[in-house]
Structure formats: C-alpha cells, structure tokens
Amino acid sequence: xxxxxxxxxxxxxxxxxxxxxxxxxxxxxxxxxxxxxxxxxxxxxxxxxxxxxxxxxxxxxxxxxxxxxxxxxxxxxxxxxxxxxxxxxxxxxxxxxxxxxxxxxxxxxxxxxxxxxxxxxxxxxxxxxxxxxxxxxxxxxxxxxxxxxxxxxxxxxxxxxxxxxxxxxxxxxxxxxxxxxxxxxxxxxxxxxxxxxxxxxxxxxxxxxxxxxxxxxxxxxxxxxxxxxxxxxxxxxxxxxxxxxxxxxxxxxxxxxxxxxxxxxxxxxxxxxxxxxxxxxxxxxxxxxxxxxxxxxxxxxxxxxxxxxxxxxxxxxxxxxxxxxxxxxxxxxxxxxxxxx
Amino acid sequence: xxxxxxxxxxxxxxxxxxxxxxxxxxxxxxxxxxxxxxxxxxxxxxxxxxxxxxxxxxxxxxxxxxxxxxxxxxxxxxxxxxxxxxxxxxxxxxxxxxxxxxxxxxxxxxxxxxxxxxxxxxxxxxxxxxxxxxxxxxxxxxxxxxxxxxxxxxxxxxxxxxxxxxxxxxxxxxxxxxxxxxxxxxxxxxxxxxxxxxxxxxxxxxxxxxxxxxxxxxxxxxxxxxxxxxxxxxxxxxxxxxxxxxxxxxxxxxxxxxxxxxxxxxxxxxxxxxxxxxxxxxxxxxxxxxxxxxxxxxxxxxxxxxxxxxxxxxxxxxxxxxxxxxxxxxxxxxxxxxxxxxxxxxxxxxxxxxxxxxxxxxxxxxxxxxxxxxxxxxxxxxxxxxxxxxxxxxxxxxxx
Numbered sequence: 001x002x003x004x005x006x007x008x009x010x011x012x013x014x015x016x017x018x019x020x021x022x023x024x025x026x027x028x029x030x031x032x033x034x035x036x037x038x039x040x041x042x043x044x045x046x047x048x049x050x051x052x053x054x055x056x057x058x059x060x061x062x063x064x065x066x067x068x069x070x071x072x073x074x075x076x077x078x079x080x081x082x083x084x085x086x087x088x089x090x091x092x093x094x095x096x097x098x099x100x101x102x103x104x105x106x107x108x109x110x111x112x113x114x115x116x117x118x119x120x121x122x123x124x125x126x127x128x129x130x131x132x133x134x135x136x137x138x139x140x141x142x143x144x145x146x147x148x149x150x151x152x153x154x155x156x157x158x159x160x161x162x163x164x165x166x167x168x169x170x171x172x173x174x175x176x177x178x179x180x181x182x183x184x185x186x187x188x189x190x191x192x193x194x195x196x197x198x199x200x201x202x203x204x205x206x207x208x209x210x211x212x213x214x215x216x217x218x219x220x221x222x223x224x225x226x227x228x229x230x231x232x233x234x235x236x237x238x239x240x241x242x243x244x245x246x247x248x249x250x251x252x253x254x255x256x257x258x259x260x261x262x263x264x265x266x267x268x269x270x271x272x273x274x275x276x277x278x279x280x281x282x283x284x285x286x287x288x289x290x291x292x293x294x295x296x297x298x299x300x301x302x303x304x305x306x307x308x309x310x311x312x313x314x315x316x317x318x319x320x321x322x323x324x325x326x327x328x329x330x331x332x333x334x335x336x337x338x339x340x341x
Numbered sequence: 342x343x344x345x346x347x348x349x350x351x352x353x354x355x356x357x358x359x360x361x362x363x364x365x366x367x368x369x370x371x372x373x374x375x376x377x378x379x380x381x382x383x384x385x386x387x388x389x390x391x392x393x394x395x396x397x398x399x400x401x402x403x404x405x406x407x408x409x410x411x412x413x414x415x416x417x418x419x420x421x422x423x424x425x426x427x428x429x430x431x432x433x434x435x436x437x438x439x440x441x442x443x444x445x446x447x448x449x450x451x452x453x454x455x456x457x458x459x460x461x462x463x464x465x466x467x468x469x470x471x472x473x474x475x476x477x478x479x480x481x482x483x484x485x486x487x488x489x490x491x492x493x494x495x496x497x498x499x500x501x502x503x504x505x506x507x508x509x510x511x512x513x514x515x516x517x518x519x520x521x522x523x524x525x526x527x528x529x530x531x532x533x534x535x536x537x538x539x540x541x542x543x544x545x546x547x548x549x550x551x552x553x554x555x556x557x558x559x560x561x562x563x564x565x566x567x568x569x570x571x572x573x574x575x576x577x578x579x580x581x582x583x584x585x586x587x588x589x590x591x592x593x594x595x596x597x598x599x600x601x602x603x604x605x606x607x608x609x610x611x612x613x614x615x616x617x618x619x620x621x622x623x624x625x626x627x628x629x630x631x632x633x634x635x636x637x638x639x640x641x642x643x644x645x646x647x648x649x650x651x652x653x654x655x656x657x658x659x660x661x662x663x664x665x666x667x668x669x670x671x672x673x674x675x676x677x678x679x680x681x682x683x684x685x686x687x688x689x690x691x692x693x694x695x696x697x698x699x700x701x702x703x704x705x706x707x708x709x710x711x712x713x714x715x716x717x718x719x720x721x722x723x724x725x726x727x728x729x730x731x732x733x734x735x736x737x738x739x740x741x
Contacts, residue, residue: 025360025363025366028363028366029363029366029367029370030366030370032363032364032366032367032370033366033367033368033369033370033371033373033374034370034371034374035367036367036368036370036371037370037371037374037375040371040375066656070652083423083424084424087422087423087424087426091422091426091428093428093429093430094422094426094427094428094429095426097429111660112652112653112655112660113652115655116655219704222676223665223673223676223677231673231674231676232431232673233431233667233668233671233672233673234469234470234667234671234732234733234735235420235428235431235432235467235469235470236430236431236468236469237420237428237430237431237432237668239664239665239667239668239673240665240673270704270706271660271664271665271706272658272659272660272665272706272707272709272710273703273704273705273706273709273710274658276703276704276709277704
C-alpha cells in the first residue's frame, strides 16, 4: 500500500473526485463536439440558418404568399368559373373580344397568369380591394378596377364594342372568381410581399430616353422588335406584346407612367432574367418605351394640355410633352381591324 | 513487502496517465456526428432515387395510357385553348367547328398530316399552320384524342384505333399537310361547305449550292447530312434542323464561325461558308417538312417536362418555354428557335452548356434560365419537347 501511495502517477485520488472530473471532461467534450459539428454544418450551408433567426414576423413586415397550383382548381360550377376567368386572363383578345382594342392580354403585364410576385400579382390585388384610388377619386370595387384595366391597358375605346364590359358583365365575375381562388388562404389587412410593381427609386441621373434607346436596343429589341411592335408566331398569334403604337396600352394606363414601367422592367425583364438590369437601365428603358405615341387617353375631353391638368398632374409621364417635334398624347390611328390577336 | 533490488526485473515502463486534450474529443465527436448524418442522407438519397425511378416508369406508363382529354390538354390546348375557343384571328375554334362535326375521317386526317392555308371556321377566316401529329402519336393515342375532341365539341361516338390505322395507311405517301379547308372539304367531306381557295406560294427554285453542301460538304468538309441526317431530322445529341427558321440557322452558322457560339465540331465547318451559303442552307432546312424521329430517351419525367414547357415554375422563377418559343414550341423568328420535336440529347446538352454562361453573361436570358434548371428538369423538359409534333414549314417564319 505504501509504495503505491508513494508514486504520484498511479496514486488514486478520491473516487468521487475522479468521477467529477470525468463528467466535466465529458460535458466539455460533447458540448465542444456538438458546437464544432454545428459550426461545420453552418459553414457548409453558407449560414443558411441566418435567415431563420429573424423569422418571427413583425407586424409591418410584408408576408410572402404563394398561390395554389393550377392543378388544385376545384371541379364543379365554381371551378368552371375560375377556369373561365383564367381563360379570359390568358386569352383576353378572344374570350373578351368585344372589349379589347389592342393586342395585349391581362397576362402581358401580370406574368405567369397573374401569379408572379412584383408583376402586380392578382392574389395580392384581390385582398387589397375595395380600395380608395386617387385615379378616379372614389372607393373602387374590384369590378371598378377591372373596368379601368379594360379602359386603359386593354384600350377598350378601340374594341368592337367601343368600351369596357358593362357593369355586372359575367366577365367580371369570372375574373374575380379566378383572383379569389388565386388568393386562397391569403391574409387580408396586411401588406403582401411582391404586391403591385416594384417601387424603384429614381436614380441620381434621372431618366433619359436617349440612354433608354441604347438599353432597349441591347436588352429588349430581340423580342419586342426595334419598332416596339412585338412579334407574332407562324399563325399570326402575338407572342411578344407590342409596347407602343396603336396595338398597345393607351395613355391612361398605369404602365404609361414611368415609375410603374421601370419597376416592372427591373423585376421582370428580360423575361427569365429579371433583376439583372440596373435601376438606371430600367428607368431609361421605361423612358424610351413610354415616350412613344400610343392610343389617346379615353378620358380626354378638351386638348391634351387640358387633359394633363385634369388627369396627369403629378405623374412621371411623357404625356403632354413634345418629343422630336411631336406632342405626345395626340394618339394613334386605330389599327386596321384585320389585326390578329 | 519484499525487498527491492537495484533493478526491478518486473518493472514495466509506462506512460503516466495524461488526459486526452479536449479538442481531440471535439473533433472525434463532430466527425462521428458528421458520419452519422452522411450515412442517413445517403440512405434517404437512395430511397429518393428509387422513388424517382418508379415515378419515371409511371410517367412513361401514363403516357401510353393517357386519356384523350389529357392528351388534348398537353398537345392541343396551347393553341385551341382548354375550352376549344381558339385564338381570335390566329387559331380556329373547335367549339362550333364544322370540321369537328364532319365525317370522322376529317379530324383523323388533319391530326395525321396537319393543315396549312386558308380555312373558314364558324364564319371567321384563318390562315395558319397546324402541325402533323402522325409521327409523334400512335394510332391508339390519335384515336383517343380524336374521340375526346368529338365527344366534347362534335357529334360524339368513339373512333377506333383500327380506323386511324386504315386512314394512316391510305394516305401514307402524302408527306405534306392538307392545303387549307378547301382540299379537306373536297377530298373528305363536302358537307363542310364552301372553303376559300388555296393558292400555293411559288416555290423558290432549289438552291443547288446549298443542296450540294448539305449532301456532299464543301471542299472536303463534312456534309451537313452526315450528322444532321438526310432530312435534317438530327439524331442523339445532334439537333434537328428541319423546319427551323432560316434566319436562325444562318445566324447560328455565323456564330459558330466567329466563335461567339463555341463549338469545336461546327466551327471548322461553318468557317468555310460564305454569307450567301449560310442563308441558302438556312432556307434549305427551313423548308424541310421531315417527320419527327425524336423520342423521349433520357428517362425524364414527362409530366414535369410538360409543366415546365406550358406553365413554367413560378416558385423557382422559371418562365414557361412556350412564353418565348411560341405556344407550341415552334419558335418566333428570328429571336427564338423552334424547340418542338428537337432531339432530347441535344436539348438537354444545350441547356447544360448555356447554364455555364450564366455568370459570364449577366442579363442573357437563356443562360439565366438554364442555370435554374437542375439535371432532372433538363431531362424532363428535353424529353417532353421530343414528343411534340415538328414545327410546320412556312414562308411566314422569316417574313419579318
């Protein structure tokens, strides 16, 4: 017993002391091992956890929303109405032929059948109506809003009937059925991420149509054509929409305002490569596109100058300005009715 | 107890106990966890792989037994629309169409060979091009499709696959689409009524230089036909050229020659060509109406491929193929090529190649899209496009 006690290397300390030390070592080892493992995982995932830390949604942070897949459209009469609404949305010139006066469809600006965020998606629009709009200074229902879409973006003044669908037309009900379905389970009374068009700050250098002409030639013309008239397929069906001229949206449309066009372009164009243009390029391209003549504002009663005061004050628009000796807003000749859509 | 000698014979050298440094434990534990995780992931990947293979097999099975209305949704609705309303001014409606109401031979023959030229449907004039489905759908599929269309918008009844087979045999040597409504009405069912006359375009005389390059090559170089096939139908990873837009072919030949589209095989061939020869070859292949020889061969999920081509995938920011390449993948001259009936090996390979340019060419559309497609999606979409009818031959493609 003595000799063992003499050797400090093999001297046994008190039993509980050993156990205490082993436990502590064990805890350190396991904790350290776990930390190292988690660290390695985080490095591998390039700090993928970082995003999750801020996940508890604050009250005023926009919520993201995904509309249901098309395969989930229900059967029965409700489904039939939703499907017809989607058909109108996609194929407006055929399904709502009497009220369409150009070669556009709803889908031309509301991409992916109105599903795509930052291209004024319909699920976000549905939950924000009824809404007061400064444009017509009244409380607007969705039907009022759609009436505006037909009047301006679809240029209904040039349509076979000469105007938008009358109040109560089933076209409205079916479009609304489609929007309502797209917004299934969407929260109301809160801002949704991707609603409307991107709000793009005007850069220091402002906007310039000559710079825009160059941006357009490089990034837009291969699909929309040098002349901005878009392109048709072998059957004469419009694949790339016309951006100006008699077959495009008129001067009353939201897209004729540079801030809307710039936000749309920045987030969505060129199609499939959105957010690759700089803010400056987006503003300049918008300036080039929206400084071309297009069908006149259907609200115009007197001269263009009077209409500027009545409806376009405070807008970022070329309406009423003179470019290359031409007063923009004068309008275009109605296209020959043999047009194809 | 016993007395020790100066040297302890029994002495065993030993290391005094030293504690293992903590970092060693850390690393060991971390590695153990990592290993366990990897093993677990591998086993899940294995299961996922097995499930995906099963899904692919099911998709192929499904394709064989797809109902007529499902075939319609995937093949016809991009033009005629799900509700058969067509496109005003471009695509005739099926609803209230006399061609759908007529003798069943009419719909079967139009499906087999396509139709091109003027036609009056429900009082409206059309002058377009419908592709030939004869080389991409078998008798059974055509029978189901025709039955579904006639039950929805026509007199109903059932079209038997043997009837389709007989019609196919009867017009096996036709080779060209029906010439507008007039020929259909005259040859198949006069009850359709008066149809506008078809005036064929004066066909340009054959370009003998282009023909010679295509068949024999230029000054000892490879002839086009040696890889792209005698009728420009392509094979494996070599693209189909038949029915492609002439401007597009000429443009790509120039891009091969000047290196802006890098390709070691095409570069030496294309460098030999003059501008007029490039144009001539473009027109030659644009005018070939060869049947499709493309078949799904990459084991892609056709349902997923159809989804990408028709609708895209908004969750992954993928626009549909058809939103730029035209409603049936026939291309929109001159900017976007035809992708219908393309050889799947070429489509998938080209997408993979384009994805590599995504970083070096920001803002370029196809590289950005291709980079967002994974390998499974590339195979799916390539295989789906291979099942489409070839783009109809038309002078209008290069009119602009």
